[in-house]
Amino acid sequence: xxxxxxxxxxxxxxxxxxxxxxxxxxxxxxxxxxxxxxxxxxxxxxxxxxxxxxxxxxxxxxxxxxxxxxxxxxxxxxxxxxxxxxxxxxxxxxxxxxxxxxxxxxxxxxxxxxxxxxxxxxxxxxxxxxxxxxxxxxxxxxxxxxxxxxxxxxxxxxxxxxxxxxxxxxxxxxxxxxxxxxxxxxxxxxxxxxxxxxxxxxxxxxxxxxxxxxxxxxxxxxxxxxxxxxxxxxxxxxxxxxxxxxxxxxxxxxxxxxxxxxxxxxxxxxxxxxxxxxxxxxxxxxxxxxxxxxxxxxxxxxxxxxxxxxxxxxxxxxxxxxxxxxxxxxxxxxxxxxxxxxxxxxxxxxxxxxxxxxxxxxx
Numbered sequence: 001x002x003x004x005x006x007x008x009x010x011x012x013x014x015x016x017x018x019x020x021x022x023x024x025x026x027x028x029x030x031x032x033x034x035x036x037x038x039x040x041x042x043x044x045x046x047x048x049x050x051x052x053x054x055x056x057x058x059x060x061x062x063x064x065x066x067x068x069x070x071x072x073x074x075x076x077x078x079x080x081x082x083x084x085x086x087x088x089x090x091x092x093x094x095x096x097x098x099x100x101x102x103x104x105x106x107x108x109x110x111x112x113x114x115x116x117x118x119x120x121x122x123x124x125x126x127x128x129x130x131x132x133x134x135x136x137x138x139x140x141x142x143x144x145x146x147x148x149x150x151x152x153x154x155x156x157x158x159x160x161x162x163x164x165x166x167x168x169x170x171x172x173x174x175x176x177x178x179x180x181x182x183x184x185x186x187x188x189x190x191x192x193x194x195x196x197x198x199x200x201x202x203x204x205x206x207x208x209x210x211x212x213x214x215x216x217x218x219x220x221x222x223x224x225x226x227x228x229x230x231x232x233x234x235x236x237x238x239x240x241x242x243x244x245x246x247x248x249x250x251x252x253x254x255x256x257x258x259x260x261x262x263x264x265x266x267x268x269x270x271x272x273x274x275x276x277x278x279x280x281x282x283x284x285x286x287x288x289x290x291x292x293x294x295x296x297x298x299x300x301x302x303x304x305x306x307x308x309x310x311x312x313x314x315x316x317x318x319x320x321x322x323x324x325x326x327x328x329x330x331x332x333x334x335x336x337x338x339x340x341x342x343x344x345x346x347x348x349x350x351x352x353x354x355x356x357x358x359x360x361x362x363x
Contacts, residue, residue, distance in 0.1 A: 007137065008316055009313040009325040009327050010288070011069055011070065012316070012327075013251045013327040014246050015031060015044070015069060016043060016312055016313070017246075017250065017254055019031055021254065021261045021263075022262040023047065025262045029047075030058055030061045030063060031051065032050075032058060033051070033052060035052055037316070039299050040316075042302060043306050055078075059087075065087065065089070065090050065270065068082065072097060072100065072137060072245075073137075075245060076094050076098045076101060079091070079092070080094035088269075090225050091224055091225035091226070092222070092227070092244040093222075100221050103132055104134050104154050106242060107154070109220055110217060110221070110239060114239050115237065115239060116240075117130075117157040117158070117159050117238055117240075118156065118157040119155065119156045120156075121154060121155075123155055124157075126157065128144065129144070129155045129156065129157065130145065130158050131145040131154075132156065133151060134152040135152070139184065139190075139193040143189040144158070159234060160234070161234035162181065162200075162233040163181070163184040163232055164179060165180045165228050166178070166179050166180070166211060166214035166228065166229045166231065167250055167253055168218055168227050168228065168229065169264050170218050170226075171269055171272070171274070171275065174215040174219060175275045176214065177257070177277070179199055179202065179210055179211070180249040180253075182195075182249075183287075194288050194362045194363055195248070195287040196248060197252075197283070197286075198256055199256075202233075206237075210237045213229070213231060213239055214229035217242060224269065225245075225265060225269060226250060227242065227245060227246070228243040228247035229241070229243070230243065246261075251286055252285065252286040255282075255329060255330075256280050257279065257280055257281070258278065258281065259279075264278075282332055282337075283334055283338050284329060285329065285330050285331075285342060286328070286329045287342055288328075289346070289360040290325050290360065291324040292359070301353070302314065304352055305349065308345050308348055308349065310341050311345055312327040312329055313326050314326055315349070
């Protein structure tokens with residue numbers, strides 16, 4: 001994940017989730033894991049071959065295809081590297097990744113076709129504007145503008161509404177998989193993504209409008225494979241961002257669909273079979289928690305922690321302050337059941353780490 005260590009918990013959650021999906025479908029899987037996190041290898045299926053060296057080592061296994069995970073700038077480089085090696089990428093090509101990763105270029109491509117917030121390259125003279133890094137990842141660096149500009153930035157009109165996303169499977173056809181409610185907090189001036197709830201229940205007309213906006217955006221930006229569109233819904237949806245890769249919501253999605261995401265990818269991208277819309281059963285909740293505790297994760301607890309079904313990524317430390325972040329997901333017939341699974345897991349994790357539940361925050 002390069003220098004984006006704070007994004008590792010979500011990246012590892014993607015890795016664990018998709019490794020399981022491919023293994024459940026009967027595929028042999030080779031997965032890279034940075035040496036800094038090799039102790040987490042025990043959390044991945046024991047039959048999976050873990051590569052701890054360079055990407056070149058993966059080529060020794062003669063892979064048929066690759067599913068790539070990473071923040072957009074790095075993802076574009078990885079995609080183009082695999083393309084040059086002649087390995088089929090189960091996702092967007094390098095050009096589409098670069099376009100989607102550039103917020104200004106995305107705006108220029110979509111502005112005449114879909115509904116977006118008003119967007120500028122220079123600070124606008126309006127009461128409430130949101131500043132975003134042109135090539136930022138997720139909510140990192142997104143904040144209310146206070147008159148001080150830093151780096152390459154775009155500015156958008158603030159749309160006050162429901163933060164949402166749409167998971168898609170894109171081949172020659174676009175198949176909406178789920179609508180999700182995003183849990184986004186504003187801390188001071190900064191926006192922070194802290195999880196999702198699946199599904200987002202809207203009236204049928206508004207649901208179709210959200211899915212139409214997401215599908216049209218995906219076609220215009222040329223993305224492929226599993227991807228997600230962020231939006232804000234007021235009376236109608238506004239496009240916010242394209243993620244040309246799997247997103248955190250996919251982690252929860254696997255809890256509520258009967259179909260297998262890996263099989264969807266193979267059928268859609270390698271076999272040319274149109275993917276049908278999956279059936280959702282129940283509710284899923286994904287939560288990202290932060291623990292501010294010196295010393296970070298006690299690795300001897302890993303065996304006990306991995307027995308907690310809701311824990312997807314254990315509290316992994318990063319940065320000088322040894323702040324740890326973890327990813328939990330719960331599911332059940334109702335949203336309250338899913339939230340209870342997370343609550344019970346959080347209490348158990350707190351007990352193992354010797355801290356109170358209130359030591360964990362959502363942002």
